[in-house]
Amino acid sequence: MSRIKLVVLDMAGTTVADGGLVEQAFGAAAEHLGVEPGSADHAEKLDYVRATMGESKISVFRHLFGDETRAQQANTAFEEAYGSLVDAGHIAPVPGAREAVERLRGDGRRTVLTTGFARVTQDAILAALGWQDLVELTLCPADAGGRGRPYPDMVLAALLRTGAADGVREIAVAGDTSYDMLSGVRSGASVVAGVLTGAHGADRLTSHGATHILRSVEELPDLLAREGR
Structure with missing residues (x-):
């Protein structure tokens, strides 16, 4: 199995709790x-x-x-x-999300945050959480041609812009929606992890291609370590 060198994480519902x-x-x-x-x-x-x-x-x-x-x-x-x-302060990190990102980075994995929102909203969320410097790259649909999910464009843009991996099999994608799963599958990522902190449940995530189901993104570093990825 390829070692995961690039991790692409969704924001709202995956790393950010927005409460509806x-x-x-x-x-x-x-x-x-x-x-x-x-x-x-x-x-x-x-x-x-x-x-x-x-x-x-x-x-x-x-x-x-x-x-x-x-x-x-x-x-x-x-x-x-x-x-x-x-x-107005109605968002917060998913518990353990920041620590998960920091651990992924500490394990030598490059990490990118993606969203379906416009750039102005993504930047507002990052500023509200104090996450402007948490990762090296953040992407919204307009940064990757405008199509967004379920297309693989943002995942592939993360690969191209960071140069973090030698190929798509060295990518892990995590998200809370069926479209996150489709985006990961279509990109060729070898790990497509569905998390249960957001919009869609385990059955829907699995039916749209999740390779793993996690209670939270907090579990992702342990998953990759446990599988020797």
């Missing part, structure tokens, strides 16, 4: 576009948001609202609402 802020921010965005809270339309759209957790948010809004103008309006409203919740 995505759904709250979506509610603000939907209302901004005239979707009535409590309506069948609202419920249907919220179900789609839940099903596609981890995907680039602008892609989600393009699906939900059709034309590009409305999608951009929804995305702007979402990012503003989420940013306000972050500024």
Whole structure:
């Protein structure tokens, strides 16, 4: 088995506990576009948001609202609402996440944080947690061509930008959503770990390609060490 030299970690739900802020921010965005809270339309759209957790948010809004103008309006409203919740102190690290990242780095593994949010929101989260210097590279969909998950682009961009590994089999990916799993599988990563601290449960993570299921990202360093990776 290849030694893991590059670890690509999702943020919200995996290393960052946001307590359902995505759904709250979506509610603000939907209302901004005239979707009535409590309506069948609202419920249907919220179900789609839940099903596609981890995907680039602008892609989600393009699906939900059709034309590009409305999608951009929804995305702007979402990012503003989420940013306000972050500024109000409604996020925290997943317990043990920072320590896990520090241990991964101490084990000689390069580590990258990725998100489906826009750069402005990702930076706000990093600043709120004091994580600006925790890893050498952070990526949002726009940094890797704009498609985001479930495409493998951010994982492959992490490989190309860090030069940390000789090939994709030396990559581990961890996340809490089915789209995180698909992104890892499609990138060719040999470890695709689903964590149970976020949006999706073990069955869904496994059905979308998880090679391992962990209670938390805190367990990832031990997993890699135990498997001699």
